[in-house]
Amino acid sequence: MEKVIMDTARTEQGYSCACSLLPGWVVAYTGDFDGFRNYVKECIDFYIEGAKEDGESYPAVFDSEYEIVYKFDVQSLLDYYRGIFSFSALQTITGINQKQLAHYASGLSKPRPAQAEKIANGLHKLAEELQVVTV
Numbered sequence: 375m376e377k378v379i380m381d382t383a384r385t386e387q388g389y390s391c392a393c394s395l396l397p398g399w400v401v402a403y404t405g406d407f408d409g410f411r412n413y414v415k416e417c418i419d420f421y422i423e424g425a426k427e428d429g430e431s432y433p434a435v436f437d438s439e440y441e442i443v444y445k446f447d448v449q450s451l452l453d454y455y456r457g458i459f460s461f462s463a464l465q466t467i468t469g470i471n472q473k474q475l476a477h478y479a480s481g482l483s484k485p486r487p488a489q490a491e492k493i494a495n496g497l498h499k500l501a502e503e504l505q506v507v508t509v
Contacts, residue, residue: 376435377443380414384450391444395433396421414442448490451497452479468496 380391388404391414401417403410418436425432446454455464456479461472468475470492477483478493485493 376438376440378418378435378440380442380444382444382446382450384446384453395435411442411444418442448478448485448493449481451493455497464496467500468493470496 378393378395380393382389382391385402388402389407389410390400390402391410392400396418399417399421401410401414403413422432422436424430452464452475459467461475461479464470464475465472470489474483474489475493478485478489
């Protein structure tokens with residue numbers, strides 16, 4: 375199953391995304407993330423249906439099963455998780471100073487690629503640890 379990457383951002387009232395496979399295609403949604411995910415799938419289906427009807431080309435990945443992966447920018451990711459974890463906890467998870475994380479979350483500064491990777495790796499590691507099930 376191929377993965378379709380959605381470059382995703384959190385907005386004041388919801389979410390937005392774009393996909394490099396679909397130039398010019400952008401989705402914005404007001405509401406929660408579950409609703410956004412459903413809306414993105416509906417929008418892709420609508421786009422592909424229209425392309426087929428008009429005889430236009432579109433990426434072949436949409437003719438078979440695919441997985442949508444939402445890739446958040448650092449600011450949106452930290453903004454989302456600060457509602458769940460304190461910056462102190464995020465510092466422990468990522469190894470990045472909490473004041474610097476606050477600057478990233480507020481958009482005052484943007485992390486260098488190495489810092490962005492460190493944040494992503496810390497959150498992925500946490501997710502993996504949370505998936506461990508003990509019997």
